[in-house]
Amino acid sequence: MDEFGLIRVWTEDRQSKEFLQGSGVILGIGDDTAIVQGASGQEWLLAMDTMVEEVHFLSDTMCEEDIGYKALASNISDIAAMGGVPKFALVSVSIPPNWNEQRMKKVYDGLYECAAQYEVAVVGGDTTAAPRHLVVSVTVMGTVEAGRALRRSDAGPGQFVFLTGATGLSAAGLHGLLPKPEGSRSPRPPQRLIKAHQRPSPSVKAGRLLVEQGWGSALNDISDGLASEAWEIAEASSVRLILKEAQLPLSGELAAYAHRCRINPLDWVLYGGEDYVLLGTADHRHEAAMKEQFRAEGIPLFIIGEVEQGAPEVLLEASSGRRQQILKQGYNHFSKG
């Protein structure tokens, strides 16, 4: 069973709708963030994301500062994926013996760098020992105008599908960072791909535009890969998503590096995670205004497909018009699981 299946088995139907509603829960488990009632006119978005040594990072792939930065950034991205403003963070670290005070200080250096960039107040957390690998868990609270959060369940037939940036860069960067078998000659990836993996930029500005202008319908951030996130929208909204291969943004650097590695770049574009750009759907009547405003703000916007009525699935449409289903496969850092 995959992660989402397991979460369902462990958590579904545990608490009654009446209890949850009465408690002020507007949206529970199953989207990028939970939504709970806030002050009048405003709701709270709650996200929690964990990074584990050997699962999400190795000393080869991320330095201490990167780990702290990305642990917070991935949570901020969840707030962005609802169209919200990140506000507060809590940080819990479980520290094994080989992570000394100096190394841990660097983790916090990176975390506070990200906090400063996104104006997030770090207000608390926990510090414990761990027998082995480092675990960094972060909770972020954000706000959004009441009733305006962009859920993955709000895609509708006739809408177009968009991305706010290219995907696959983080996975390509990771590929380049991983140690290679001895003797093998492997090209080093461009800095931009490495940076995409180590220092992702959550798309808060794009999310805010979509909410403030009322353009966005469904929205997800690319944490588990384009394929997986598109499937989530399709299933949550009960629609078919058509992604047009020719319209998927392909970074030139990614294409060149993939070519040198003899890897199909589409594998990274569809199944590479942690790019933290936004995948969404919107009505065609907003298309022109969106394009203009995104251009004015310097935020990329790629129209990559259409939403159709039909059983939930995601299809990739080739230039020939031929369609095939995209695997529901998620992102696995070190292909262990």
Add this chain to the structure above:
Amino acid sequence: MDEFGLIRVWTEDRQSKEFLQGSGVILGIGDDTAIVQGASGQEWLLAMDTMVEEVHFLSDTMCEEDIGYKALASNISDIAAMGGVPKFALVSVSIPPNWNEQRMKKVYDGLYECAAQYEVAVVGGDTTAAPRHLVVSVTVMGTVEAGRALRRSDAGPGQFVFLTGATGLSAAGLHGLLPKPEGSRSPRPPQRLIKAHQRPSPSVKAGRLLVEQGWGSALNDISDGLASEAWEIAEASSVRLILKEAQLPLSGELAAYAHRCRINPLDWVLYGGEDYVLLGTADHRHEAAMKEQFRAEGIPLFIIGEVEQGAPEVLLEASSGRRQQILKQGYNHFSKG
């Protein structure tokens, strides 16, 4: 350096007071919870607490359900320690290969049992793999009337010191649960001590009474042990705390088990953690009303000492009147660190 020293080094002065205040932060790192602005007349309390296999529990000491129950309970206790009402929880689990779906379901069974008991809505979280030990991290949001949260920095000279229950029971239970060297004959502790360790009861009702009636000044929950929590209040409030040995509550079962084990029960009472009763201070003018109301509600209340002016420290006063400083030592589950 101890945990609190490290947290200071890693987090102190990272963000300006102006920024934090402007963001709506009322209290940042350094108490049981953070406090941030809520709807009018109300503030949010934010707590995050992590439990790590081999550090906080072993298969000998806690079953799956206990782990889930206690991971949430320890966070609820942080809300109780501010006098608040727990409302929402986020849960992150990092799962090693030997923790299968069935075992993890039991962890959630225990967690939801605790959530039902304290009427906490579980609204989200994260699930990741882990190479080895299980890590369960929980965030809880609670509410409190604006300006009424009970901070550890609010103890004042002339106040009395109280406990809402006996301490040391959890540590004694853990002692009984730990595997003994082969051949050694060791008494088994009473169920009540084992239960105190595995299924602690956060003191939400007591905390609410203290806030609603305006009785409480400083307040902490006993997570790191009476000695450590008393030191935190003394240092945060810049006062001297006198704990009177003869007035410390000593459970008969704890005393009997300690005697059979040839252990000084005071070691558990002072330095055993995770009892999750409340340690606080209050003005003497409230003493009679507090005693009466706590009795009426069936909540224990022990007056165990006094707050004096003086350099921050905690003294234990024997019946003879002789005083000696209590070690600032915290609680260490398996005495590894």
